[in-house]
Every structure is written in structure tokens, then in C-alpha cells.
Amino acid sequence: MSDTHAQTVAFVRHTEIPPAPPPAGQAGAVKWMRENLFSGPFNTVMTLLGVYIIYSLIVGIFPWIANSVWGVDNIRACREVTQGNGGACFAVIEQRWQQLLFGFEYPSTEYWRPTTAFVLLFVAVAPVLFLNLPRALLIFTGIYPFLAYWLIWGGIILIPITAALGFIVGYFAFKRLEHNSFAIGLFGAVAAAVLTWWLTDFLIQPATRGVLFGTDPDGMLRGLLYQPEVASRNMGGFMLNMILGTVCVSLSLPIGIALALGRQSHMPIIKWICVIFIEFIRGVPLITLLFVANVVLAYFFPPETTIDLILRVIIMITMFSSAYIAEVIRGGLAALPRGQYEAADSLGLDYAQATRLIIMPQALKISIPGSVNVAVGLFKDTTLVSVISMFDLVGMIRGPILSSTDWAGVYWELWAFAAALFFVVCYGISQYSQWLERKLQTGHR
């Protein structure tokens, strides 16, 4: 028997203590406020300061919105109505919202086309973003680029059809040949696609168009086979930012993946090409690359060819974006445990199969938050094209609208509108990214 104290030995509880509510003043709103807002002199001062800031913001902004003026034609009429009361002149947005969204010269009868393309964008992107939707929707995602091009730029439907045909033929060729080796599959696919385009080129020449549609292309077959063309230089407004953003991000994904793999490769020449490209692009501001697109790139194309400004801008922004995506994916590849590479090798998979089936899916999953960050940053950076005189949303506001006699001087309302548009899109994308991160983390438990 040990010399333990008599009072401490051999205790058994037979009845359970039920849970009781916490004492008042120890929980609830008062305690919360005491602890969080007023817990010390410094905190109290900060709380009062914070409340004052919120109050001044509300007092400043609310009357401006409450007294806002709609339905007038120009700023002088606006001022008459508000009579110096400091109301917002939202009439400018009411009058000019089409220009702000679609640009100065996009024909207004055709506004339904980019709008449809925008709505379909969500449908096309949904199976990529939300993994529990049926995989059959991915077919629409594959069709979407061609459909959207035809909707926005117009032209006869044979153009996107032949383009798509080339890709389809190439894909089947790849499937047939990849058993021999990945490289042969790739070359075969490219050769088949180019062959298809060369063979079907005659279909989209103007002569054929005359044969197929007669002399009245705007006639009965319009809408199904032909949409009026819109030149690239007539694109503008927020639509231009969206087009640049989606096209450049989508194109830069495969290029970024290739660059990341190349940078990791053991072959010195491939590695150094990728390193030099990535470090060069990341070291210079986007504006200089846009200068290249504007004035320098044309020198490198064959003489007598003219390439659309928007195409040159797309090329440079895609290069820019792919360098940053490459770095994000390189981080994803590095975060993958070494054991995955070893397991793939031990199963006898060659480089292409291991990369395609095992390494890339996991690395891409890890890189999603970083890639979404790059995408959001790129979308914001598309506003820089206003500096090289393209009329995106910022260019429209600074250019035609603010310098018109009707609306000179209305700046708060327009910039608030632009800021709100960008905020909605960017915040939405970053919320999606946070949601995805949370979902993937629980998946990794």
C-alpha cells in the first residue's frame, strides 16, 4: 500500500455531469464586444477610429448615390437637376453603356452576338471548373472556341468548321499513332491537321462563297451560315478586355505547361531556351511588350503582310502570361513528391506517358490557386492596351466619352462603373479559387 494521501485515492464518478450553459457575462454579445473591440486603451482608440471612418464613408457616398440623376442627355442638364446638391450623374452610364461594353464601332444590331458568346462562356467553362458536372459537357467546351470566334467576328460558318475539322483530324491521327511513340503521334497529328487545312482552304475562298451562296449572302441562309463580319479594329469596351483575357489565358496554359516541363528537363539546350525566355519575359513590364506588339512586331512578319493589331497584342500578352503560368506550374511540379516520379518509372512508363498520366494531373491540381492568381492579374493588365490607343473599357472612358462635349467632367461615375465591373469579375474569380482550394485541401487529407 503506497503512502498516497487519503483524500486523493480511489474516486469513482457514477453520475455524469450534464453540460451547463456558460455563465452570463462570460459569453454573448457583451463579452464579445468587451474582448474584441474594447479590450485595452489601444484597441478602444482603434475601434472608435474605425467607426468614424465607416461613418464618414457612408455619409460621403450615400447622398451621392441617393441624389443620382438618370435620363438626361449631357452633363449640363445633369447639373441643372442636382442644383449643386452633389448627386451622381449616372445618366452618362445610361446613355453610353453600350459603348462602354462593346466599344465605339461595334454595330449595335449585332450586340446579341458577343452577349450570346459571353453567356455560352459560362456553359463552356463550367465542366472545367466544377468537376462533378457530366464529362460530356466537355465536348461543348471543345466546340466553344470556334463557335465564339464565329459569333464575335462573323463570316461564313465554314471558316470555323474547317478550322475545327483540322483539329479533329489531327486528334484522331494522334490517337492512331501515339502507340508507336508520343513524338510520332505529335508530328502525325500536326501533319494531318495542316493537310486538312490545306485541302479545305478552297472552301473559304471568296470564289467558293459566291458559288455556295449565290449573290445574296444576306438572304435566307443568313443567321445559320453567315454573320456580317466585324473587323478587329472595331472591337472595344469591356468586351475587348474579356476577349483578351480569356483568349490569352487559355492559349497560355498549354504553352506554360510546355515551358515548365522544358525548364525542368535534363537536356541543356531545351532547358536554357526555356529559362532565357521565362526570365526575359518576367523581367520586363507588360507595357514594353505592348510597345513591341504596336511598333516592333510588324518588322518581323513577312513583308507586305499586315496582321491585325489585336492579333499582335494577343500574341504578346499570351507570351507574357505563359511565362508566369510556367513558373506557377514549375512550383506545382516541385511540390510533387519525388516518389511519384519513381513510381511512374518503376512501372515502365516512358517520359511522355508518365508526364501525361501521372505527373501533370497532380501538378496541375496543386497549381490551380497560383494559376488563377495569374489569370486575374492578366485580366487586370488587359487595361494596359489603352496606353497603345486601343479602345478597351479604360480607353473608351478616357477617349471618346470624357472628351466628348456632352460628358466632359463626369469622371467619378464612369470610373466607379469601370472599377465595379472589374471588381465583380476579379472578386468572383478569386472567390472561386478560394472555394477550390478549400475543396482540394479536404481531398488531400
Next chain:
Amino acid sequence: MTIATDPPKASFRLSMLINATRYRSYTFQAIALLALIVVFSILGNNLAQNLAAAGLNISYEFLGDPAGYDINQQPIPYNSQDTHMRASVVGALNTLIVAFLACLTATVFGVIAGVLRLSNNWIISKLMSLYVEIFRNIPVLIWLIIIFTVTANVFAPIAEFRLPRDGSDPERTLIFGVMAFTNQGVFIPKLVFGDNGALVIYTFLASILGVFGLRRYARNKLFNEGKTVPVLLPALAILIVPTVLMYFVLGRPVGVDLPEMGRFRFEGGLQLRTSFIALWFALSIYTGAFIAENVRAGILAISKGQSEAAAALGLRSGRIMNLVILPQALRVIIPPLISQYLNITKNSSLAIAVGYMDLTGTLGGITLNQTGRAIESVLLLMLFYLTFSLTISALMNVYNNSIKLKER
């Protein structure tokens, strides 16, 4: 008895070029190199043909020609007769000045916002979240233009500072007699250095070293004898007293050139143009939001167990932050912080949108347009930013390697 022999070498066959891994990598690289050479020759050929057709060539001689335009914000003397080279140097200096200042203020904004976002005070942390989310999700160009438009429209025109003809007081006067906020910029006093003015500066720098020496002395006293020495007040004294003494002893060698209202405009003093102020403020407050996130992530990355262990040992929260949390958090915070600084430098090229004459505005803007030397100018422009970025990245790699936590 075994005789060690070399394994038999397979005889070389042509198909091994594709199939055997060693030869395959050579083949790929050879193909890649070939493709690269072909692409570059096509591009170079196009370039040569296009240049010939336009009657141009590639040369940098234009840098020696007179520029013929004025630059409104000049850190070093410049006039329109100076060369394009000098104009570019002025532009580069403007870029570095605004980038440096923006990095400083962005860090201040970012650290304050990041730390406050972690505070228990619900109102403050929500306000800071609002700041971060609003500024991160709107393009910096829009912020720049908004801030520029506000400062150009909200501040008073210079006319209101002029003395009216009838001798009555002007509508507005300088703040404390030294500063004026106008819609063309902010006028502040300029420091004018007399003969011994540099000595005052050296004294100030020496007193900064003195503060570090004081801290080291206090630390050694604690380690060796266990006594704490007050540091804050003596440090302030060291910073202020010697410099002020020096200033008076030398007969006030540093003067102040105050802006004064002349007939039509301010004379004397230093004018910080609206474009400069707008660019500085926009870059700081925009990048500050990103830095706030980095700071917050860095502090959160340190596991709670570290502060619990330090608290269990009896350390108070100030010491815990200084000795345990911050050293570890800084390792996580500093690399993304440096890349934000590089972003500031690259984003400063937006100056061209508000008329601030940085390098993109001089070399990539007016010089390019006037001389038509697009390729040379853009190349030089990109080279400047590239050199700057690569240098800072290299320095950061050195720093990272030196503070890496040692592991097995």
C-alpha cells in the same frame, strides 16, 4: 575465379537515335537547335527586308542627337538641347525615384494592414479586409487614373493663391507657410546645402550608426550581467541632439528654400507634380494590399505551437513576437515581398498614362516617336528593366541561401 570484363558494347545503329535514351536526347536537342536557328533566320530575314523597304537601319546614333523636348520633373539639370541619352538618364532616375519611394510607403501600408488584419478587433480587421479586397481586384491603371483625376480636380488651382490686385488676402495660403497643395502638384520646401552642409548629413548618418551601437551595448549588458538598459529615449536623443548641435555650430549651413507666391506662380521650393504624387500614391496603396496579404500569410504560417511554447517558458507577448515569431515569419515574408518590389518597379512604367516622365515616357515615348527608332528604343527600354529585375533577383537568392533553416 571470375574475370571482370566490360559489358559488351552494342554496336551503334541509326534507329538508336530515336529509341536509346542517351542518343534520343541528343537528337531532340539537335532538332530543337535546328528549329531555333531556322526560326531566327526567317525572322531576321523578314526584319532585314522590312527595314530595307522602309529605308531604315539599326543604329544607336540617335542617342547622341539633341532631344528637343522638355521634361517637367527633373532630378538632375536638363534642357531641351541635351541629348536623347541624357533624357533617357533623367527618365531612368525618375523611374528609380518613384519606385524607391513607392516601395517604402507600400511596405508601411502593407505591414500595418497585414498586422491589423490579424487583430482581435473585429471592426479594424474587417476594415482592413475591405481595403485589401477592393484594391486587389481593380486594375492599378484605373486606380492611377482615379487618383490622378482626384488630385488634379480636388486641389485648388494656383490662381487661388495669388494676391488679388486690390490688396486683400488671397483665397488660400500655404500650410504653415511651407507647403501648398494645388492641382498642379504639391509645393514643398527645398533643402539648400551651404558650404558645410554635407557635414550635417554625415553627422546624421553617424548618429544612426550610434543607435545600432546603443542597441548592441544594451544587449551585451543583458547577456553578460543580466541588467536591462533603457533604449528608446537614449536612441531618440542620439538621433536628434548631435545633428542639431552640428547644424548650429557650423552656422546653419543647410538652408530651406520656401515656395513663395510670385506674381503668377510659385517661386522657389520644390514642385512635386500631380503625376508624380498620383503614381507614388497609387503604386503604394495598390501594392500595399498585396504586401498585407503576404505579411498575414507569413505570420499565420508560423504554427501556434511556437508561441505557446514561448509563453509556457514565461516570455511575454512582445518578446515572443520579437524573438520567436518575427525571425521565422520574415523568412516566409521576404521573398514575396521582394517580388512585389519588382512589380512596383515594372508597374511604374504606367507613368506614361498620367504624363510622368519616367524611362518609358522619355525613351519609350517621346524619343521613340520623334526619332522613329522603334526597335532600338524598345530594346534599350527592356534591357534596363531586365537588368534591374535580374540583379534584385540574384541578390534575393543570395539572401535566401544565407538564412535558410538548416535541416538534415
Next chain:
Amino acid sequence: MNDTAAMKVSDEVAIDIQAMNKWYGTFHVLRDIDLTVYRGERIVICGPSGSGKSTLIRCINALEEHQQGSITVDGTLLSSDLKNIDTIRSEVGMCFQHFNLFPHLTILENCTLAPIWVRKTPKKEAEATAMHFLEKVKIPDQALKYPGQLSGGQQQRVAIARSLCMKPRIMLFDEPTSALDPEMIKEVLDTMIELAEEGMTMLCVTHEMGFARQVANRVIFMDAGQIVEQNEPEEFFNNPKSERTQLFLSQILGH
């Protein structure tokens, strides 16, 4: 029964917990805890996860706050007064499940940090004390290495030495061996047994029942935030009185 458990325990009260209740928000995590710990006692606390055992010992050195009841450590009442908390924390040492060594400091610096900055001990003296305790836990040659360079068992022993450098009179252990590989558990338990044999007052949350049998004066079983049963080790393991204790022991000792 071996000599360790038969040692006379003094009459001096080291820790006195009376009617202590704690809530996380509205969740009643510790219910009506009454516990008196005498100087020199070794107490093992066991129970299923979520029973509140870690929370209980974390309340003792004020890492967690309690809302009702009183905790008195070495005569000092645990309140929100910072001076009381400081006094208590310098008398009570704690070892964590995940060691929580400071990775940016060497082993020696880990051990001398608190004595220098809290007790204002001169550096030479603090280093001598640190080396003494590092020898005690049998890793003096690692003094200039960094925590990342040590194995799990070595890190936990350093954590014990780090707490001992503040010369505490009570040691708290929060599942000290749960994060270790099996072959390293013995070296840590041996260190703890040595401490016990020198008369240190110990509260230990652990699943190591062999350790409990060898060293403990009392074993306490907690479930759903309350103390369900406490007894001497032999009685506790061979003759558990409550059903919940029996269920728990059958799960733990069964394999």
C-alpha cells in the same frame, strides 16, 4: 510494486483545482474539475480523444483560460493578472506533443532563451545550466546543431531540457511520445522516469500505460470533460470500477 511508486508523497499542495469549469463558446469542455496535486506526486491522465485532458493541463499554466472555479499553483492564484501568470509559468514547465522547438535557434540557444530574457540570467551562467541539463538528457554533443538536424526523440529530449533550464517545480507533459517513432519512445520515457525518481511533481497526459504502471502515484481517467475515476495504478488497471473506464481500458490494452 517498485520503490518509485512507494515513495512518500509530501503534504505540501502543489496544484489545487476547485470546481473548475471551462467553455469553448457554448461547448462545456471541462465540467466541475476538483483536483489536488501534492508535491512529488506523479499523475497520469488518460482518456479518449476529446475528453478534455489536454485542455485541463493547458489551463494550469494559463495557455487556456477557465471561466469558473479556481486554480492555485504553488500558492499563487491563477487570474488574469499578468504578474500571477508570469510567476506560475516560471514554476511550471511544459512539454508538447509536437516538441515546438524554435527552428531558427541552435539547441543551446533554445535552452538559454528564456533564462536570459525572463530571469535575466547572464549568458555564461545560462549556457552552463543548459549544458548541464543537456547532459542530463544525454545529448550534450548536439548543442550547436539546429532542431531540424535532430531526430524526433532527440528533439523531445531537448524540449524537456529546455523546460528544465527554467528550474520549474512542476512539469506538465502533453502526450510527449505520441508523435514519435516506436524506437524513440523508450529514450524519452527513460528521461521522464529519471525526472520522476528525482522527485519532480509531474502531470502527464499519455497513452503509455507501462509508464503509468511504473511511475505514477495516481492514474486519472477523464471522459466528456469530467474526471470519471482516479486510483492507484494497480487498482486502476486491474480493477476499474466505472463502466466507461472498463470500456476505455479494453480498447487500449486489448491489442
